[in-house]
Amino acid sequence: MKDFFKIQFLWIMLLSVFMVSCNRTDDEVPDFPEGTTEYTNRWIQDSMRRYYYWADQMPAKPDYHLPTKDFFKSLLSSQDRFSFIVNTTDPNTYPKSVRNLFGFDYAILQLSGGEVVTVVKLVLKNSPASNSGLERGMVIKKINGQTITASNAQQLAESISTKTVIDLTVGNWQNGAVINEKNVTVYYGYSLEQPLLSKIFEQNGKKTGYLYMYDFPDGITSALSQKFSEFKSAGIQELILDLRYNYGGSVSSAAALCAMIPSGISANSRFIVYKGNKNGGELSRTFSRQIAYDPGALSFDALHAHSLGLNRVYVLTSGSTASAAEIVINNLKPYMDVIQVGDTTLGKDMAGFIIEDKRKPKKITWQIHPVIYKVFNASGEGGYINGINPQFSVNEFNNLPLMPLGDPSEALLSSALNKIYSKQGNTNADGNEIKVLFQSDSPAAGFSGFNFK
Template sequence: MNNFFKLQFIVILTLIISCTNNDEAPPVFPEGSTESVNLWVQDSMKRYYYWADQMPAKPDYRLPTKDFFKSLLSSQDRFSFIVNTEDPASYPRSIRNMYGFDYTVLQLTSGKVVTVVKLVLKNSPAFNAGLERGMIITKVNGKEITAANAEEITSSMKDQNVIGLTVGRWEDGTVADEKYLTVYYGYSFEQPLLAKVFQKNGKKTGYLYIYDFPDGMTAALYQKFADFKAAGIQDLILDLRYNYGGSVSSAAALCSLIPAGLSGSSPFILFKGNKNGGEVKRTFAQQIAYDPKAIDFNTLRINALGLGKVYILTSNSTASAAEIVINNLKPYVQVIQAGDTTLGKDMAGFTVEDKRKPRKISWQIHPVIYKVFNASGEGGYSNGIQPQITVNEYEVLPLLPLGDSEETLISSALSHVYSKGAVHKTEYEKIKNLFQSDVPFAEAGNRLRTPAGRQQ
């Protein structure tokens, strides 16, 4: 079982491909041809892809590589993708990774349609242009956004290097103080953790907003939890509403800082792959150690809070490693989820590429390789993880800053923290979400690491 996990990560695949039918000779194509590249893609997918047994037996090797790759995918697969490292245009593009913001198109109870900026990354092009969470976008490049054209406008923005936004403030049911902002395509820097401590009636609640799970974030988590511990917090709210995921090791580090009673040998995660991959089990200590930049489990536990429950704020942009945090904490603490149903990415994978020197194939595959499960064997949330407390964060406009105790999702969690009764599921259906700029876009997803620390 573990031989696959230990030996297959330096992916030096030759073009001498084993055939699926022992009676048939493998196809042979000229080196460097589209067909030979597609043969490499097929062999890689046979070896690693979770749904390898569903791939077509005789695909069309003449197809362009991106189309060929798509022809191999299972109908159940929403997340695998392929890029050409020599062609930037082949990489997934989104408003968030190009400009540093996201928005939602809403239909209000009055029937009016408005476009609300829900996220602006710190030190991003949008941030530097003056865009703020809660602003209303009335026009993009001079064109009004409607329910009918929102998807078309979003798509057109991805094909540009600069966009013009007409924005204003929401005030008494209308848009006020409109102005024009120019946002250029560019780089968004790593996002900081945002921590707060709320206090009411002598009870302290910690709040931590986590944008994503990059490798090497354990030192920052360690410090934030040291601050929480020093403050004497009794409850914790994790805000993962816009968290696409990232490193499973960083997610494990976060989880290790919350419950009581964990040891290095406590089981954290189970990866289930195809017939080649089998099953891989990892403890908290093992999974954290797969990040070479991580603080070790025993050191992290010095600042563990030892809580019996945790509140987690989610949306349908909560995905991948962020969903692992929700699911894999459940065997150890009571998880009270507030917000919207998560995206449903119950999978993990690593990058498959040609490691020959010199490299002969520039394509890089990002396939789904494993389904993921918690210590109790629970998983299978491809339709998303549903909250106990269903809250539409757009129920009250304008949107307040993240970290504000009166912000809709945060206040809904705090109301349960400070109430004495049981958690009751609530429903909010007054405002309709018509379109979101970051759905169905999904990033590379749950990232694993080899023992040597190579990105997979």
């Protein structure tokens, strides 16, 4: 009898194990101890399953033992070019580029005769680069003693991201040659917030406003309002937005800019539609509501008081025009003609917000920057993953030396002004066919994208 009960007990135990095994789903994973890599990776997986646009493509059984960055990459869709993750306690995990390390960008060009020339195309105000005397239009002959060629361009760009100081040999371009060569040392450092640049051009009584925007940070609405107040007081009839180096930022700031340009919009006009995964669903936001997501922003009515009421706008673009800057282009189209001059934009037709551990004290220091939504305009148009193509394709490097931004003879601005004032554009001052071999702000360089709010 004792053996019978023993056998019966074993059968019950086996049956229980079988039932538990049958009821276990692929989603179940063991609980990992706090502080372990596996615990962090499980948190990342749970967060991504809830928010990630391509959550349904994530692997069912990832390897929780991978290093955190590798684990995160293993979750990403092959369609995803933009999601990234950083450890807030480790600066080495943040995206690095020449621009965010030193405050400048350059392009390597090949002239018609085969000569390779490296030009400085952007220098941020109050940056390490500007403090060292670097200026847009300068030519870089050497980086850390190495002459730049088409074959070593990528390697040199990657090596810069590991440095805290770089030595450059630079000069000025004149009549097809480099003059006034000198050595410049640029130290790693912080670049201060970039100011707006505006100008007003007039010809035959017709006034054109020009506005250069480097990015779309929260809190910019007061500065934007002031610029548009000046434009409106001057009575401008045309507007040129220079977004060629604008990586994006806050969608709310982009909405604020758009609120001051076209005629026929109100606070309740639809500005943007977000489409997410099965959890996120679809969200629609008016101009007023989107602007209000920036807690420091002026209201729609305060901004719209300075509206120019235009029927068309010219936008200068490049392959560095991304995210919120692309939203400006796409989301103005339902309300006015958008005439794009320059190059095809980057193609970030998506939005996201930062996901981090909100517990106090914080148990996980990693911060996720995932793609969460695809974005569309009031007419339901979006899907520009390959970029937004310009109506007028213009290579800003066709005129060397590069002129300062806002100079009416600068290639992209000159082209837009010529179209406004119906003049024949000057396409190539040197008569060369310029080929772009490499740019330091290519997508591989990394950038922070833009905020959902």
